[in-house]
Amino acid sequence: MRVDYRFCPACGSRLLPREVEGRWLPGCPACDFVAWPDPKVAVAVLAHDGHGQLLLIRRGTPPAQGEWALPGGYVDAQETPTEAARRELLEETGLELEVERLEGVHHVPVGDGGGLLVLAYVGRLSGGKGRTTPEALELAMVDPARSPELGFSAHREALAGWRAQGG
Ligand SMILES: [Zn+2]
16 A cells, blocks of 8 residues: 655654655655655465465456456565465465465565565465355466466466476
8 A cells, every 4th residue: 555644653744855865755854754665565375286286366356356366465564474375375265375485576566656575485285175255256276387367477477486496
């Protein structure tokens, strides 16, 4: 979510443009606060069944509503990225994950103005009972070589990276 600060969240003064490291950013004339745009952090899950099949969801919510994607979502405060990966998969599909490794980190230059970093984890489906949810209208186990087009560039990169690493 983009936040357009007009007042200093530390002291309440009206923010004014300030040049910081060559960029003009909203800065507080009374204290050191600068509304610096930071990237958001999300996870994507390459969840496989141990036999080369990959779990995809068809998204029920924007963005990319109705398109195929990897399970995933934003990392919450006070949560580790691997906890976020397990939580998002469970919330969206009812399935449990044993995280194996990080596939890679993918940068998306859109969103809140600070961009998005997507941490893609590879893991094995380890339990639970698969179900559709408002976030995941369909679940599918697919051959990664025959995957439908995914709705997010970071997910396409993660899938290509995982396949290049040998799946
Ligand atoms: Zn201030």
